[in-house]
Amino acid sequence: MGLHTHQVRQHRPDSAAAYVRHRPETTLLYQVVQEYWPGFQAELTSHGKHLPAYVTKEFDEYLKCGRLEHGFLRVRCESCHDEKLVAFSCKKRGFCPSCGARRMADSAALLVDEILPHQPMRQWVLSVPFPLRFLLASQPAVMGKVLGIVYRAIATHLTRKAGYTKATARIGAVTLIQCFGGALNLNIHYHLLFLDGVYIDSADKSRLWFRRVKAPTNDELTHLTHTIARRVARSLERQGLLERDTGHTYLTADGVDEDPESPLNQLLGSSITYRIAVGPQQGRKVFTLQTLPDESDSLSSSPVAETAGFSLHAGVATKANERAKLERLCRYITRPAVSTKRLSLTRNGQLRYELKTPWRNGTTHVIFEPLDFISRLVSLIPKPRVNLTRFHGIFAPNSKYRVLVTPAKRGKGKKVKTPDEEQDQTAAEKRASMTWAKRLKRVFNIDIETCSECGGEVRIIASIEDPEVIRKILAHMDEKITLTGTGILPETRAPPSTGLFL
16 A cells, blocks of 8 residues: 655745645546546446456546545654644556656666666667557567567667677666557557667676667668567467468457457557547547647657558667666656646536647647546556566576676675675665655655654654544544645645536
């Protein structure tokens, strides 16, 4: 059980912001889910269809996330005894913005502090054709096999470009599998953070030397994309998941889920192809708002190659000393699927979602009916026990070289410590990893461990989960609280006007 850590910033003398509980029930996303999730389920039930249990649990837990009514921690300042309530979070991986933000900050800090060495890094982004997006979403095992093909192709390219062989060069990469696109559509694609070079063994095998390679050229990217597309298609054909017939390629019966008519598969397919999933407009393209296309896109020199629906991009890189930039990159590729700042309500009760970056045709917003918006959230929920972060080469947990190159110096259960670390750290510090509170302060400048009233140390005094105790405490707080008194309530934010959801 996690803590709900979304916040409202407040000014403090030491420039750090004080933690203030976020009220999710005041957000548009929460109100839409609360209003239309039951109706969405009823719509499916009326047609004899039901969603998997993990999808239903995701929505039910989201509606409890950050709500004091479902449990909280009591925290108290050791100096002035000021108390606050910190609500529990759902810790889900689908569409919850608060838990997504926590996972983003946690993952980025972990990668930069413990995994990625102080060497140049490059991001490689691979997108796949629409049919393969459906295949990867419905069969996670295939998603891992395709990733293996992609990793080996890029690793071989780097090894050869550095002038070494597979036996002498050591490659490392971290893949973050992203399941969503900018329009809340299901879009399985790979973000691979590769070392921008290779490691070479020293003469005595006691350490590794790094050799950087030049950025890929457009011709090299094009060749790589063709290689990946050909190898992926060949692998899927061997597995009986793909067939080719007179120039056409299509998925076989084995290339879809066990029940192609299941409601989840239909929702996934609609999300991938930007079509409306439920309601009288079912099957039609999602309504969009457009402006004039940006001509500068066609003049972009960013390295990217496309072939047969595959797209490979490698235009973002960081230098060895650009750790802050690397962490921002890690946060970007581990960001939440839904941005509440870009979600708004139209006058006729539709949901308008602003694209982070306009499409080439000038599209700036997509418009959803409320029930169709719920269907988009359903498609963004990954299947259980599917690992979306993968480590390759010398970054893999079972690599004997990991302990030599990673900042944490951990590998195969071992950790190498320098004499300075052994001398400066206490036993407790050696055992402790960076806490979530520390990462919250590092990334968002929010200090949950320091009292906002006197600057004293804040400690947890109780975990409240019993419904009857929760009710009594909240009833007592309601009697005492004022909008300017205890600071438990955040600054007011006007919800949508009554009747807009009708």
